[in-house]
Amino acid sequence: MKKWVWTGFSIFFFLLLISSLCNAQKTILLSTTTSTQDSGLLDVLLPVFEKKTSYFVKTIAVGSGQAMAMGQKGEADVLLVHSPAAEKKFVAEGYGINRRIVMHNDFIIVGPPTDSAKIKGVKLASEAFKKIASTQALFLSRSDKSGTHTKEMDIWKAAGIKPDGEKWYQQTGLGMGQNLNVTSEKKGYTLTDRGTYLALKKNLGLDILVEGDAILLNIYHVIEVNPAKWPKVNATGAKAFADFMVSKETQEVIKTFGVEKFGSPLFFPDAGKKEEELGK
Amino acid sequence: MALIFEGIKKAFWLLITFDPEVMRITFLSLQVSGIATLISLFIGISIGVTVALSRFTGKRIVVSFINTGMALPPVVVGLFVTIFLWRNGPLGFFGILYTPVAMIIAQTVIASPIVMGITLAAIQQLPQKLRLQILALGATRLQMVWILIKEAKLPLLAAVMAGFGGVISEVGASITVGGNIKGYSRVLTTATVMETSRGNFDIAIALGIILLLLAYFINLILTQIQQRERPR
Numbered sequence: 001m002k003k004w005v006w007t008g009f010s011i012f013f014f015l016l017l018i019s020s021l022c023n024a025q026k027t028i029l030l031s032t033t034t035s036t037q038d039s040g041l042l043d044v045l046l047p048v049f050e051k052k053t054s055y056f057v058k059t060i061a062v063g064s065g066q067a068m069a070m071g072q073k074g075e076a077d078v079l080l081v082h083s084p085a086a087e088k089k090f091v092a093e094g095y096g097i098n099r100r101i102v103m104h105n106d107f108i109i110v111g112p113p114t115d116s117a118k119i120k121g122v123k124l125a126s127e128a129f130k131k132i133a134s135t136q137a138l139f140l141s142r143s144d145k146s147g148t149h150t151k152e153m154d155i156w157k158a159a160g161i162k163p164d165g166e167k168w169y170q171q172t173g174l175g176m177g178q179n180l181n182v183t184s185e186k187k188g189y190t191l192t193d194r195g196t197y198l199a200l201k202k203n204l205g206l207d208i209l210v211e212g213d214a215i216l217l218n219i220y221h222v223i224e225v226n227p228a229k230w231p232k233v234n235a236t237g238a239k240a241f242a243d244f245m246v247s248k249e250t251q252e253v254i255k256t257f258g259v260e261k262f263g264s265p266l267f268f269p270d271a272g273k274k275e276e277e278l279g280k
Numbered sequence: 281m282a283l284i285f286e287g288i289k290k291a292f293w294l295l296i297t298f299d300p301e302v303m304r305i306t307f308l309s310l311q312v313s314g315i316a317t318l319i320s321l322f323i324g325i326s327i328g329v330t331v332a333l334s335r336f337t338g339k340r341i342v343v344s345f346i347n348t349g350m351a352l353p354p355v356v357v358g359l360f361v362t363i364f365l366w367r368n369g370p371l372g373f374f375g376i377l378y379t380p381v382a383m384i385i386a387q388t389v390i391a392s393p394i395v396m397g398i399t400l401a402a403i404q405q406l407p408q409k410l411r412l413q414i415l416a417l418g419a420t421r422l423q424m425v426w427i428l429i430k431e432a433k434l435p436l437l438a439a440v441m442a443g444f445g446g447v448i449s450e451v452g453a454s455i456t457v458g459g460n461i462k463g464y465s466r467v468l469t470t471a472t473v474m475e476t477s478r479g480n481f482d483i484a485i486a487l488g489i490i491l492l493l494l495a496y497f498i499n500l501i502l503t504q505i506q507q508r509e510r511p512r
Contacts (some may be wrong), residue, residue, distance in 0.1 A: 029378070038478045043462065058378050060459045075366050075377075133300045177477035278394035 027056045028237040031068075031076035033147055034175050036220070037061035039195040039266050041257055048253070049244050055237050063175075064146025071095055071223070074230025078238035081222045081244065082147035082193075085154075087221055096223040102245050103254050103267040104219045104278055107151055109210035110180070110197060111137075111189035114147065119189075124214040126159035133161050136168040138188035141181050143171035147218070152191045155215060182205055193218055195258070195266040217278055219270070222246070246271035287485025294486055295493075301463075306490060309467040310498075312380050313448040316387035319472070320443050323388070324395025325436070329425055331396075332403035333411075342358060346400060349393025354386075355452030361386045362456050378459040383467070386453040391443035401429060402435035437506040441499055448495055 026185075036042050037059060046057050060067075060076070064083040070076040072095050080102065081087060090096050109119065109128055117137040119128040132139055141163070142149045156163055163169040170188070172179050176196040183190040184204040197208070222242045227235035244250055251269035258266035270278065294302045330344060341444040364370055365385075376382050406428060414424045429436065451469035458465035460474060468491040477483040 034477065037474075040478075046462075056464075058459060058461050058464070059462075060378065073366065074368050175477050177479055203479055203481065230368070233371075 001236070012220075026054065026234070026237060027058055028234055028241055029075070029077045030057050030059050030080065030241065031070045032059060032061055032080040033064045033067060033082055033220075034061045034177075035082070035193050035195055036080055038175075038177060039199060041254070041267065042265070044257060045250060045253060048250075049241065052244070053240055054267050055240060058062065062080075062151070063144050063146030065147075068095075070252070071225045072088070074225060074233055077225055077234045078241050079225065080220060081223065082218055082220045083150045084219055084221070085222060086150060091223065094229060095226055097226050098239070098242060099221050099223045100242060100246050101270045101273055101275060102220045102222050103218055103251075103269050103271075105194050106211065107148065107191055107216040107218050108194050108197060108208045109189060109191055109216075110183070110204075110206040111209050112187040112205065113207050115207075115209060117189065120207075120209045122210050123213065123217050125155050125210055126209045128160065129155050129159040132189055133159070133163065133166075133168075136166075138186055139169050140179055140186065140188045140190045141171050141182040142176065142190075143173055144175075148176060148191060148193060151216075151218070154242075158215060164187075180206065198258075198262045198264075198266065219275060219278065220267070242268065256279060283481050284485060286482040288489060290482045291486035291489040295490065302487070302490065304463065305466050305468055305471050305487075306494060308380065308465075309310045309448060309469070309491070310494060312383045312454075312467060313387060313444060316384045316447050317391055317440065317444040319384070319388045320391035320447075321440060322394050323392045324443070325399050325429065327392075328396040328399030329403055329429065332400045332443065333425070333428075343400060346393055347397050350397045351383070352390055352393060353452065354390055354450040354454075355456065357386050357389050358453030358456030360466065361389065365457065377457065378461060378465060380458065380465055382457040383454050383465060386452070386457045387447040390450060390453060391447045394446050395443045398435060399432075400438035402432040403441070405435075406431055434506060437502055441502050444498060444502075445495060447497075 017032050032042070038061075042059055046059070049055070050057060062070070064081040064086065064142050066081050067076065067081050068083070068086060071079050071090065079096065087096070087099060091099050109125060111117070111119065117128075117132045117135040122128040122131065139202070141152060143276050172182055174182065176192060177200055179190060180192055180197065180200055181204070187205070189209075197206075198203075222245045224235065224238040224242050225233045227233045251271050254267050254269040255265060258264070316489050324363050328346075331346070361382065363376065365374065365382055366372055367375065367377065383487040410431065411424060411428070419427065449469065451473055454467055455470045455473060458467070458470065460466050468487050472487045472491070475481075475487065489509070
C-alpha cells in the first residue's frame with residue numbers, strides 16, 4: 001500500500017519536473033478576446049508566427065475585460081484586445097506599453113426580422129437604442145465587461161438611457177456566440193461584432209438592422225505587458241508577437257481572411273494608422 | 281433534430297478517418313483524466329481507509345467534510361488552482377499554469393473526495409467482526425487493510441468509475457487551468473465548449489459522442505474487472 005502511494009507521488013513530481021523543463025522553452029502567453037479565436041483568425045496567424053520565431057504561443061481566449069485583468073496581474077505577456085477606453089487607462093496606469101493598432105471591423109445591431117422596435121435603417125446607433133428603450137423591446141446584454149459590452153454601454157450613454165434594472169433589458173453574462181443564440185431564441189435585439197454574427201448566421205433568426213455608424217467601429221490593439229512592472233513577463237517574446245501582428249505580411253493575411261468563406265473580409269488591417277483616421 | 285443526426289454522422293466520419301486533431305484531443309483527455317484518476321485513487325483510498333478504520337472525536341465532522349467534497353464545483357477548483365499557479369502566485373515557480381499538468385492537478389482535486397467518500401462508505405459497511413477475525417488469524421495491520429480493500433472491491437471499483445466519470449466530463453476546471461490551447465491543452469470537453477460558441481454545433485455534438493464512447497469503453501473494462509468473480 002505505502003509503496004504504491006510513494007510511486008504515485010514520485011510519478012506525479014516527475015511529471016511536474018518534466019513539464020517545468022518544457023516550459024523553459026520559449027512560450028508567450030497571449031491573452032485575447034474570444035472573437036479573434038472564434039473567427040479562426042488566430043488559427044491561421046499563429047502557425048506562421050511559431051514557425052518563423054520558434055516561440056510557442058499559448059492563447060487564452062477571454063473577454064477583453066478579463067484579458068486586461070490578467071495583464072494587470074502580470075499573468076499574460078501580450079494582449080490583443082478591442083476596448084479602446086479601457087486600454088488607454090491600462091497603458092496610462094503603467095501596466096502596458098507599446099499599444100499599437102492592428103485592425104478593425106465593426107459592430108452591428110441585430111434583431112428579429114419582424115423588428116417590432118422599427119429600427120431597421122436607422123442611421124445612428126444611439127437613435128436605434130432609444131427606439132428599443134421606448135418600445136420596451138427585449139434587449140440581451142452580454143454584461144461581461146468584454147469589448148462588445150463596453151461598446152454597448154457607450155451607446156446607451158450616448159442615447160442618454162440607463163437600461164440597468166429595466167424589465168426589457170436582460171443580462172446574460174455569456175460569450176458573443178451564445179448571447180446571439182439566446183437573442184435569436186427570445187426574438188430580441190443585441191449588439192454584436194460582425195465576424196461572430198457572420199460565422200453563426202446560418203443558425204440564427206436574426207437580421208442586421210443597424211450598421212455603419214461611426215460609434216460602431218471595433219478597433220483591435222496589441223499591447224505588451226510592462227516588464228518593468230512584472231519582471232517575470234516574457235518581454236522579448238511579447239515584442240516579437242506584437243511586431244509580427246503589425247508586420248506587412250500579417251496585415252496582408254488579415255486583409256484576405258474570411259473572404260473565401262463569408263464573401264467579405266472579417267477584419268480590415270490598420271497597422272500604422274491613427275484611431276481617428278478610421279471610419280472615414 | 282437534423283443537427284443531431286448531422287452530429288452522429290460527423291462523429292463516425294471523424295473516427296473512421298482518424299482525424300489527427302480529434303485523435304490528439306481524445307488521447308489527451310484520456311491521459312489527463314486517467315492520470316488524475318490514478319493519483320486520486322492513491323490519495324482517496326489511503327485517506328478514506330484511514331478515516332474509516334480509526335476512531336477519533338470529530339470523526340463525523342471529518343466524514344461530512346469529505347462527503348461535501350464530492351460536490352466540489354469544478355469551476356471553483358479551477359479558480360483556486362489557477363490562483364495558486366499564477367506566475368506571481370505561491371506555486372508560480374513551477375511555471376505549470378496552462379499546461380496539461382495543471383489540468384491533472386485540478387482534476388485530482390475534484391476526483392479525490394469522490395474516491396475518498398465512496399471508499400469510506402465501502403470500508404465502513406464491512407462487518408466489524410471481519411477485522412477482528414483477520415487480526416486473530418495473525419495478520420499484520422497492513423495485511424488486514426489489504427484484505428479489507430480486496431473485500432470491498434466492488435464498491436471501490438465503483439469509486440474508480442465515479443471519479444473517472446467526474447473528471448473526464450468536467451469542463452470548468454480544465455478550461456480555466458488549461459486554457460484550451462490548440463494542440464497542447466485542448467481536451468474533448470473544452471473543445472466542445474469552443475465549437476458550440478463558434479456555432480459548429482455538428483462538431484460539438486460529434487465531440488460529445490466521442491467522449492461518451494471513450495467513457496463507455498473505459499467503464500466496460502472496469503466493469504469486466506469488477507464483475508469477474510462474483511462474491512459467493
